[in-house]
Amino acid sequence: MEMCHPLFIIGxxxxxxxxxxxxxxxxKDICVPPECGYILWWYDKYKDWNFNQENVKSFIIDLSTSKKIETWKIDFNDLKKFVITNEPATYADLCLAVIEFYAIKNNQRGIFLGDKNNYYINHLAQLSEIFPSAYFLGLIRDGRDVACSYKAIRELKTSSPYKPKLSDHIETIAKEWVENNTQMADLFEKVDKARIFRYEDVISNPKSTLTDICSFLGVAFDQHMLDYYKDDSTKEPTATLDWKKKTLQAPDSDNIGKYSHILTPLEIxxxxxxxxNLLKANGYL
Structure with a gap:
């Protein structure tokens, strides 16, 4: 566990x-499971963590009820044994042990144990408090393209219980985009190990941008990062794939600036x- 570094993807x-x-x-050195916000959901109950087998049993039972944890496809009895063997001393160590277990079961080394959840954008200070040595990677995207995606989600037909509940009201989307990205930027200024990257750079120059990210994390660039869409073992869970089908494809620069032919001039x-102001500050105007 000492060699593992917590990593959060925010946006x-x-x-x-x-x-x-x-x-x-x-x-090869990074493991970020499918999203599940268990770290914050169970914090109040287990923040004063004291390792013993009864507490581990209680935590594993609670964890197994967490929304989306079933998409990880893990054996909770094996996880309990793993946690007991590792004897996590703090709540942060406990949470990282869960991700480490997932990494091992998926044949990943996991020097960086990550978590990605948009829900966290409103809890960044708390995450930083729980994991003071964590790395944070933020992603910002042109808000007008984000608005197109919000509107598409509203029209999406799916049987999944996890369909995002997003507004299709242009002013509401704009205000949320400004508030969320401002929160992220404000906290990242106070955290040493935090960087914000542009979605557009990840898509149009993936190798260069990912090389920069690897340098920030202190690991060598791994060519497999560019082949994410070819790897069945790490693809998005079926339960969320209806609105994440782009993850099955190579980076597509056609997703950049699509608002110009989807939104009306008045909506823009x-x-x-x-x-x-925020669009301009990030090079979108």
Missing amino acids: NPRSGTSLFRLMLTNH ERFENIAG
Whole structure:
């Protein structure tokens, strides 16, 4: 456990964080399981963690009820044995042990044990407090393209219980995009090991951008990161794939600037009236 570093992927919904996760988890030294916010969901109950077998049993039972944890396809009895063997001393160690177990079961080394969840964008300070040595990777995407994706999700027909609940009201989307990305930028300024990258750079120059990310993390670039869409073992779970089908494809620069032919001129104007300053600050205007 001493060799493992916590890593969090943060971003506004529909900003490409799932694709980003797959790229990173295809690195031989990085493991980022499918999203599940158990770290914060169980924090209040277990924050004063005291290792003993009864507490481990209680935690594993609670963990097994966590939303989306079934997509990890792990054996909770084996996980309990793994946690007991590792004797995590703190709640942070306990949470990392869960990801480490997932990594081992999926034949990954996991020097970096990661977590990706858009839900975390409103809890960044708490995550930083729980994991003071964590690395944070933020992803920002042109908010007008994000708006297109929000609207597409609203129209999506799916039987999945995990379909995101997103607005299709252009002003609401713009305000949320500004608030979320401002929160992320503000916290990242206070954290040493935090960097924000642009979705557009990840898509249009994936090798260069991923090489930069690897340098930031202190690991060598791994060519497998570019082949994320070819690896069945790390693809998005079936339960969330209906709105994440782009993760099955190579990076597609056609996703950049699509708002110009999807949104109406009035919708673009209304979005820019609210988010213009942040769009400009990030090179989108």
